[in-house]
Amino acid sequence: MNGSGNESLAEFAARHGLTQSAARPSLRKYVQELWQRRTFIWNFATAKTASTYSGSQLGQLWQVLTPLLNAGVYYLIFGVLVGTSKGIHNYTAFLITGVFVFTFTQRSLTAGAKAIGGNLSLIRALHFPRASLVFANVLMELQQLLISMVVLVVIVLLTGEMPTLTWLLIPPLLMLQLLFNVGISLAIARLGAFVRDIQQLLPFITRTWLYFSGVFFLIPQMAAKFDHKGYPWVGKILEANPGAVYIELMRSCLIGDVSKFPINHGLLWTYAVLWAVVAFIGGFWYFYRAEERYGRG
Structure with missing residues (x-):
């Protein structure tokens, strides 16, 4: 486009200081932009929390009622009919703890899958780090979990447990789970942005995951059965x-030993830290690599 006619439009724009409006910034700058918008992320999460159940008469009570009702159904099926409660101390608190903790991850994944597709008008109208939407969604689920945790503590106390020093480990445990949830939500957000069918498959994936996560049964007890069968x-x-x-770490903090089967707490904490770090770094990097593509088309 110059005198010789050989200069491309992109070269011409670069020569005059023009840059692509949706270009992906450097990783360092991207992280800085996210930090600068931390107030927006928190307020956006709070607003979404307040509006989620605004159309129902019970309002935000459903944040607690939904997992409690699920726990009631699971107790009837698995605790009473199937009999998985045998040999487990305080099965009521055991089950409700599992439901609340897993629901945090499950809902974070579901919200992450819709983070981009559900906010296209905002993405196309304003320039901001798209990861902000995912962070806000997971923080919204964290806010709901904190409300549920208050109810869970009451249930644990009413079922005969007493506070111990292990309760002090709950905040760092929630922080590790938060990092893990953000990481996998960022990864699923990128998939959901370009493969919309993932939103239809996700309920089946998370339901299967739930059945393998020891929500209704004790993992060491099940592992011992497979060990005896020759499948360690x-x-x-x-x-x-x-x-x-x-889930197991939260139960250990709140309830302590729930059965005769030994639990390697050191190994569990190692897993918790590794999963949080790997998921967060990997998910963030995976999401960031497609930053300039979100909202197109």
Whole structure:
């Protein structure tokens, strides 16, 4: 486009200081932009939390009622009919803890899958780090979990448990699970942005994951059964499953030993840290690499 006619439009724009409006910034700048918008992320999450159940008469009570009702159904099916409660101390608190903790991850994944597709008008109208939407969605689920945790503590106390020093480990455990949830939500957000069918498949994926995460049964007890059958590797997979790791650690903090089967708490904490770090770094990098493509088309 110059005198010789050989200069491309992109070269001409670059020579005059023009840059692509949706260009992906450097990783360092991207992280800085996210930090600068931390207030927006928190306020956006709070607003979404307030509006989620605004159309129902019970309002935000459904944040707690939904997992409690699910726990009631699971208790009837697995605790009473199937009999998985045998040999487990305080099965009521055991089950509700599992449901609440897994619901945090499950809902974070579901919200992440819709983070881009559900906010296209905002993405196309304003320039901001798209990861902000995913962070806001997971923080919204964290806010709902914190409300549920208050109810869970009341249930634990009413079922005969007493506060111990292990309760002090709950905040760092929730922080690790938060990092893990953000990481996998960022990864699923990128998939959901370009493969919309993932939103239809996700309920089946998370439901299957739930059944393998020890929500209704004790992982060490199930691992021992597979060990006796000559399949110890199955038990190892169940124990390393991140869904089960955060559940087992939360139960250990709130209830303590729930059965005669020993639990390797040191190994569980190692898994919890590794899953959080790997998921967060990997998910963030995977999402960031497609930053300039979100909202197109």
